Amino acid sequence: MDGLVTDAELVSRALNGxxxxFxxxxxxxxxxxxxxxxxxxGGGWAEADDVxxxxxxxxxxxxxSLRDPGGVRAWLCGIAWRKAQDRIRSSRRGAVRDSLWLETAETPAGVSHEDRLSMIAAMAELPPDVRACVALCLADGWSHGEASAALGLPLGTVKxxxxxxxxxxxxxxxGSDDA
Incomplete structure (x- = not known):
C-alpha cells in the first residue's frame, strides 16, 4: 500500500502537518x-545512526526548503552529508584539543611520559560509567558522595x-592493588 503513495504526495501531506x-x-x-x-x-553503526x-x-x-518533492531521497542524503561533515569537523577539533591538552598537561613528579600515556589508554578502555567515577574521585579528588550526586548513581555503585x-x-x- 505504501508503494502506491509517491514521495511527492507524502511531502505534501507532511507540509500540511x-x-x-513524514x-x-x-x-x-x-x-x-x-x-x-x-x-x-567509515565508523560504527551507532555513529551513523546518530547522524x-x-x-x-x-x-x-x-x-x-525541499524544492523537488520527488527527489526527497537525494535531499535527505544531502542533509545527512552536511551533518556527517559537521560530525567529522567536530571530531577533528576534539582530537586537536585533546592532543594540545596532552602536550601541555603537566606530568606529576615521578610519573614518566610512557606511564601517563598508558594511563590515558587504560582510562579510555574503562566503561563510561566507571571512567566517570574514576575521573571524578581519583583524578579530580571528589568524594564518593559528591560523585554519586553528580552522576546520579548509588553511592555503593560509585565506590x-x-x-x-x-x-x-x-x-x-x-602494579597491584594491594593498598
Missing amino acids: SDSA SRLVERHQAAVRGFLRRAL AQDAFLAAWRSLR SHVARGRARLLKALG
Missing part, C-alpha cells in the same frame, strides 16, 4: 541514508566503580 506522512518518508528512505552514512563516516537521526530531525524542520577502575588502571601500569 501530517507527522505520519514518518513514512523516513521509513522509506532510512536504510539508504543510514547505509550512505556508514560508508561515508541519521540528526539529519531526519533537520529534514523535518526544513521540509519547506565499586572506583575500586574496579583503580584495579584496572594499576594493572595497566604493571
